[in-house]
Amino acid sequence: MTEQVAPGIIRKLWAGEAEIFKDHLLRLDVESRRFRFGSAVSAEFVERYAARAFRTGAIVHGYFVDGTLRAAAELYPMGDVLPGEAEAAFSVEREFQNHGLGTQLLERVILAARNRGIGKLCLNCLAQNRRMQQIARKFDAELSFDIDEVTAALKAPFPTALSLAQEAAADLQGMAGAVLQAQRLATGRMFDMLIPAGDDAQIEAEAA
Numbered sequence: 001m002t003e004q005v006a007p008g009i010i011r012k013l014w015a016g017e018a019e020i021f022k023d024h025l026l027r028l029d030v031e032s033r034r035f036r037f038g039s040a041v042s043a044e045f046v047e048r049y050a051a052r053a054f055r056t057g058a059i060v061h062g063y064f065v066d067g068t069l070r071a072a073a074e075l076y077p078m079g080d081v082l083p084g085e086a087e088a089a090f091s092v093e094r095e096f097q098n099h100g101l102g103t104q105l106l107e108r109v110i111l112a113a114r115n116r117g118i119g120k121l122c123l124n125c126l127a128q129n130r131r132m133q134q135i136a137r138k139f140d141a142e143l144s145f146d147i148d149e150v151t152a153a154l155k156a157p158f159p160t161a162l163s164l165a166q167e168a169a170a171d172l173q174g175m176a177g178a179v180l181q182a183q184r185l186a187t188g189r190m191f192d193m194l195i196p197a198g199d200d201a202q203i204e205a206e207a208a
């Protein structure tokens, strides 16, 4: 079983957040980057990819810890090419892996997909990527194996009033969490400005 999820918030990213999405993807270790993109890719490739993601109509959910994006799930509706179908991709930074985040993010992606009339969701990963396949299995995905690649096809149920309300509630919660994190960070920064670095030891000594 996975360990408990680290504290943080999951929310949708805004189109103006391509830069932080890029920074997150660039923080992936070598193996995670290869697993995410299906082959070893350069930093320049990742930069171009992140800049393009929001322009293609992707819905990106992110997991933030202290304002830093540590995991993301991208949902790409196929639009007119394949109506009712979408692709999804996941990235969790190494120190946050195996804590249940990929599973939680896939739940959010399925909810977003069903609420947009998407009935079929495809996840592609390398054959060695057992963790991704295990997550897909938890959602009853049908797995097709190629030589070095696996495609997992998941069915998303029809939208209901409840599923729409669930997504709206999650968005609201994410927004509130983002505001709280921003407030906490701003308060911390203000505190740092009031007490110059190096004074901590002096304060402790005076308090003792």
Ligand SMILES: CC(C)(COP(=O)(O)OP(=O)(O)OC[C@H]1O[C@@H](n2cnc3c(N)ncnc32)[C@H](O)[C@@H]1OP(=O)(O)O)[C@@H](O)C(=O)NCCC(=O)NCCS
Pocket (backbone or CB within 6 Å): 001, 002, 031, 032, 033, 035, 036, 037, 088, 089, 090, 091, 092, 093, 096, 097, 098, 099, 100, 101, 102, 103, 104, 124, 125, 126, 129, 130, 131, 132, 134, 135, 138
């Ligand atoms: C793949 C990835 C998205 C999974 O997210 P995660 O947060 O690490 O995964 P979770 O903790 O939610 O779940 C992992 C599951 O795999 C299982 N698992 C871990 N290592 C495993 C292994 N070697 N073999 C089989 N199952 C494994 C865990 O036990 C857990 O299953 P459980 O909840 O039934 O116990 C994440 O590790 C990642 O970003 N990897 C790099 C990029 C990538 O591979 N992206 C996917 C391709 S787009």
